[in-house]
Structures are given as C-alpha cells and as structure tokens.
Amino acid sequence: MVIDKIGNINNIIEPKKSRPVAGEKEVKKGDSVQISSEGKKAAESARLAQMIKESPDIRVDRVNEIKEKIASGEYNFNDAKVLEMVADRIANFLLKK
Numbered sequence: 001m002v003i004d005k006i007g008n009i010n011n012i013i014e015p016k017k018s019r020p021v022a023g024e025k026e027v028k029k030g031d032s033v034q035i036s037s038e039g040k041k042a043a044e045s046a047r048l049a050q051m052i053k054e055s056p057d058i059r060v061d062r063v064n065e066i067k068e069k070i071a072s073g074e075y076n077f078n079d080a081k082v083l084e085m086v087a088d089r090i091a092n093f094l095l096k097k
Helices: 037-054 060-072 080-096
Strands: none
Touching: none
C-alpha cells in the first residue's frame, strides 16, 4: 500500500525570530521591601508580648528558695524592707482597682 504525501513537507516554513523594538531597554530591578519605623516598633512589641505570654507567671525557683528559707527559719519576716515591699505591692494592687 502506498500513501502519497499531501502538500510539500520538504519546504517547512520556519517562524521568524522576533527583534526587540528600538528604544526599549531591558530593565532589571530586584524586589525590595521597606518597613516603616511604626511597623518595626509593632513587630518588636508583638515579639516582646509573645515572650511575656510564654514566660511563667511565678518564678518557681525563687518560690522554692524562699520556702526552704522559711522552713529552716532563715527567712526574717520582721525585716522592715520586706514589710515595706509587701505594703507597696498591696497598695498598688488596691489602687489599680
């Protein structure tokens, strides 16, 4: 069986290569981002807030140290500095409400 060619396949037309338009320059720019000082402050505040959320409310090591001093009798409750500090904290707590 013989199949004849349809059309001329030996004369394939190559597409023409495009040329750049005169006056058009290729511009190479990199992407850039500028963060405002307010944005930087907000990011720092968010980072600090996250650190505070992750930190424990009670310093267990300090509490255990004071408990040991109380149990051994080394902790002096009559110390004026301690009493003043406790009074200041109570006053500040009551004034906040």
